[in-house]
Structure formats: C-alpha cells, structure tokens
Amino acid sequence: MPAGSNDQHPTATSPPLKQPASVHRAVIYSACAPGWGDIYVGSRFKGYATLSVFLICAAWATWSMALTAKAVVGQFFDSLEGITPFVMPDLPAVELAISVAGIYFTWLWGMLSAADTASAQRRKTGVSAQASVGWAVAMSWFCPGSGLVYAEDRRLGFMIFGAYILGFLLIVPAYQQLFLGLHELVKSGQLSPNNPFAVIGFVHGLIVRLDYSFGKIFQESTKCFAVAASLAALKQGPLAADKKWLTPTPGYGIALLGLGWLCPGSGQLLQGRNRIGWGFLAGYCGSRFLIVPLLGEGFIGVETADQLAWLAVIVQWSSMIEAPVAMVMGKRSGSH
Structure with missing residues (x-):
C-alpha cells in the first residue's frame, strides 16, 4: 500500500454472542405446548418428540371421549323411545384413563425437560443461573x-x-x-x-x-x-x-x-x-x-x-x- 494512504484493512469482528436462554420463558412455552420450550432452547429433537407424544395422547383422548358420548347418548335416547331399557353400555374407560394420564404426564415432562435444557444451556455458555x-x-x-x-x-x-x-x-x-x-x-x-x-x-x-x-x-x-x-x-x-x-x-x-x-x-x-x-x-x-x-x-x-x-x-x-x-x-x- 502506498505511503500516506488512508485506506485501512478491515478488522475482523467477533460475531455477536447468542442470547442465553431464559428458563422462565422455556417453562412457560412448554406449559402452553409441551415440547415448545425445548424447541425454543434449541433441542429440537427432544421438543418435537415431546410434542408428538402429547398430540397423540390428545387425539386418543378425544376419540375415546367421542365414543363414550356416542354410546351413552345413544343408549339414553333408545331408552326414552322405549326401544331398550337403559343399561350402561361398555365404555372405553381404560383407554380414556390412559390417554388423559398421558396428556398430563407429557405436560409435566415438557416443563421439567424445558427447565433442564435451558439450565444446561446457560451453564454451557457460562451464564449465571436465574x-x-x-x-x-x-x-x-x-x-x-x-x-x-x-x-x-x-x-x-x-x-x-x-x-x-x-x-x-x-x-x-x-x-x-x-x-x-x-x-x-x-x-x-x-x-x-x-x-x-x-x-x-x-x-x-x-x-x-x-x-x-x-x-x-x-x-x-x-x-x-x-x-x-x-x-x-x-x-x-x-x-x-x-x-x-x-x-x-x-x-x-x-x-x-x-x-x-x-x-x-x-x-x-x-x-x-x-x-x-x-x-x-x-x-x-x-x-x-x-x-x-x-x-x-x-x-x-x-x-x-x-x-x-x-x-x-x-x-x-x-x-x-x-x-x-x-x-x-x-x-x-x-x-x-
């Protein structure tokens, strides 16, 4: 470069540091939708797996409740019309209980996993714990x-x-x-x-x-x-x-x-x-x-x-x- 030139070589700057994950926000996200907190922190596989299990259990519970309502209401109207006496039909009680329990357990696991993943990410980046x-x-x-x-x-x-x-x-x-x-x-x-x-x-x-x-x-x-x-x-x-x-x-x-x-x-x-x-x-x-x-x-x-x-x-x-x-x-x- 000629002497006296005002041109300067551009200096390399470090990329901006990634903002540390908030444990509070991760838990709130997972409370709203299990798995969302893990996705927010960056653990996509765990997040989508948790969300998939939650959706499967929710769909199963919805289907079981629909079958239950259909059986009970149908038997009730048949008894009103005098077709058959009202007898409690066989209900998918076990399936309904398992699916509802799955929804609740997945919801709990989503919050625990989000807190764990976010806390681990903060430790890894050297950020103090909340x-x-x-x-x-x-x-x-x-x-x-x-x-x-x-x-x-x-x-x-x-x-x-x-x-x-x-x-x-x-x-x-x-x-x-x-x-x-x-x-x-x-x-x-x-x-x-x-x-x-x-x-x-x-x-x-x-x-x-x-x-x-x-x-x-x-x-x-x-x-x-x-x-x-x-x-x-x-x-x-x-x-x-x-x-x-x-x-x-x-x-x-x-x-x-x-x-x-x-x-x-x-x-x-x-x-x-x-x-x-x-x-x-x-x-x-x-x-x-x-x-x-x-x-x-x-x-x-x-x-x-x-x-x-x-x-x-x-x-x-x-x-x-x-x-x-x-x-x-x-x-x-x-x-x-």
Missing part, C-alpha cells in the same frame, strides 16, 4: 422437581419428579375403593334421595378415606418437599447473601405468610433457618401421615380423623406466623 423465589415456588408446585432443576440440583429434581409420578400409581387403589364403595351403596339402596343427610354422610366418609389414603398424602408431601427443597437450594446457592427475608418489610412479610400456608417451613428455609424450617415441614407431613394407618386399619373413625386433621392445621398456621415474627424480631440465619 434465581427467583416466585418462579422456583410456582415451578415446584405445578411440576414437582422442576424447581430443583431450576435451582441447579438436577439429580434431586428428577428424583422428586419420579416420586410424584409414583404417587399417581399409589393413589389408584384409593380411587378404586371410592368407586366400589359408591357402587355398593347404590346397589344396596342406601343412597336413597329420601334421606339426603345419609347420602352426604356416606359420601363424606368415602372422600375422607380417599384424602387420607397413603398415595394421596404421599403425593401432597412430595409436592411440599419439592417446594421446600427448591427454596433451600436457592438459599444455599445464589441467594446465600440475600437478607431481605429477615428485614422487616410488609411485602415480604405477606409473602412469608403465603409461603407458610402453601408449604409449612418454606419461609424459615428462605430465611436460612434450616432446622426450624425442616422441623415445621416434618411436623406438617408427619401429622397427616399419622392418620393414614389409624384410619386405614380401623383404629379411628372418620369423625376422629377430621379432628386429628387439626394437628396439621396448627403446624401450618404456626409456620405462617413464626416466619414474619422472626422477621420483625430481626433474627439472623446464624442464630439457628
């Missing part, structure tokens, strides 16, 4: 395990998710007992419309036994543990230096009340007071599990079970009140 208490609680409540994946505890998150799915299998015998009980009552004529209070009493007893079945309590306890473990993981990780949950503030005080109602002990865990937080959660779940064998083996009746249920309520309200009181008193995590 840490929102509200998002962790919401994700853990609607899809137990996803909040722990969000809080960077992937292994425990998948274990909790598996335990929650197992709860559905454990609760099946309780629903079978409920429907068999109703069938026996109808067959014996005890469910007479002339005695509505007796009907209410019978149905209430069956529902209480369902609510305090092992599978039901196991599933609810798994959900509470998922919320508590997610908040504990956040507190031990990215929110370790966060002191706002021990600083008297009306907004955070109301949030602590809500957390205590949703999952006893979770507010204390956010404050870094692990011992009392896990103690509240153990007391709440333990008081509910206590009723399961007592009612199931016939040691207590339905009325006594209703009375013992107040133990869990007392623990719940104690947790709700204690966390804001600790905030007002200015306790610090190091004191427990």
Whole structure:
C-alpha cells in the first residue's frame, strides 16, 4: 500500500454472542405446548418428540371421549323411545384413563425437560443461573422437581419428579375403593334421595378415606418437599447473601405468610433457618401421615380423623406466623 494512504484493512469482528436462554420463558412455552420450550432452547429433537407424544395422547383422548358420548347418548335416547331399557353400555374407560394420564404426564415432562435444557444451556455458555423465589415456588408446585432443576440440583429434581409420578400409581387403589364403595351403596339402596343427610354422610366418609389414603398424602408431601427443597437450594446457592427475608418489610412479610400456608417451613428455609424450617415441614407431613394407618386399619373413625386433621392445621398456621415474627424480631440465619 502506498505511503500516506488512508485506506485501512478491515478488522475482523467477533460475531455477536447468542442470547442465553431464559428458563422462565422455556417453562412457560412448554406449559402452553409441551415440547415448545425445548424447541425454543434449541433441542429440537427432544421438543418435537415431546410434542408428538402429547398430540397423540390428545387425539386418543378425544376419540375415546367421542365414543363414550356416542354410546351413552345413544343408549339414553333408545331408552326414552322405549326401544331398550337403559343399561350402561361398555365404555372405553381404560383407554380414556390412559390417554388423559398421558396428556398430563407429557405436560409435566415438557416443563421439567424445558427447565433442564435451558439450565444446561446457560451453564454451557457460562451464564449465571436465574434465581427467583416466585418462579422456583410456582415451578415446584405445578411440576414437582422442576424447581430443583431450576435451582441447579438436577439429580434431586428428577428424583422428586419420579416420586410424584409414583404417587399417581399409589393413589389408584384409593380411587378404586371410592368407586366400589359408591357402587355398593347404590346397589344396596342406601343412597336413597329420601334421606339426603345419609347420602352426604356416606359420601363424606368415602372422600375422607380417599384424602387420607397413603398415595394421596404421599403425593401432597412430595409436592411440599419439592417446594421446600427448591427454596433451600436457592438459599444455599445464589441467594446465600440475600437478607431481605429477615428485614422487616410488609411485602415480604405477606409473602412469608403465603409461603407458610402453601408449604409449612418454606419461609424459615428462605430465611436460612434450616432446622426450624425442616422441623415445621416434618411436623406438617408427619401429622397427616399419622392418620393414614389409624384410619386405614380401623383404629379411628372418620369423625376422629377430621379432628386429628387439626394437628396439621396448627403446624401450618404456626409456620405462617413464626416466619414474619422472626422477621420483625430481626433474627439472623446464624442464630439457628
């Protein structure tokens, strides 16, 4: 190049960095359409596979419901016209149950997978993990395990998710007992419309036994543990230096009340007071599990079970009140 020339060689510039995936957005996308969150992050194969399974289950459920409606309505009108007496036709109950369960399980898996894929992508690109208490609680409540994946505890998150799915299998015998009980009552004529209070009493007893079945309590306890473990993981990780949950503030005080109602002990865990937080959660779940064998083996009746249920309520309200009181008193995590 001649001396004095103003021409300059163009300098090579690095391409703009790809914007890191948002775990929040990925989970929302998958909640709207399972698989969409994975596609958004870039895992197209996993996303389209999840979406395909969801659509297949949805189509199967729609077809099963159409067959059910056709059979019931046809039999009903035939009985009105006097062609045949009304007899409940054979219904595709198993197919309908499997397809609906497939829809729900695929929906749960879509959110968990989206959270996992987005979190892995952020780690790979060296971007710090997102840490929102509200998002962790919401994700853990609607899809137990996803909040722990969000809080960077992937292994425990998948274990909790598996335990929650197992709860559905454990609760099946309780629903079978409920429907068999109703069938026996109808067959014996005890469910007479002339005695509505007796009907209410019978149905209430069956529902209480369902609510305090092992599978039901196991599933609810798994959900509470998922919320508590997610908040504990956040507190031990990215929110370790966060002191706002021990600083008297009306907004955070109301949030602590809500957390205590949703999952006893979770507010204390956010404050870094692990011992009392896990103690509240153990007391709440333990008081509910206590009723399961007592009612199931016939040691207590339905009325006594209703009375013992107040133990869990007392623990719940104690947790709700204690966390804001600790905030007002200015306790610090190091004191427990």
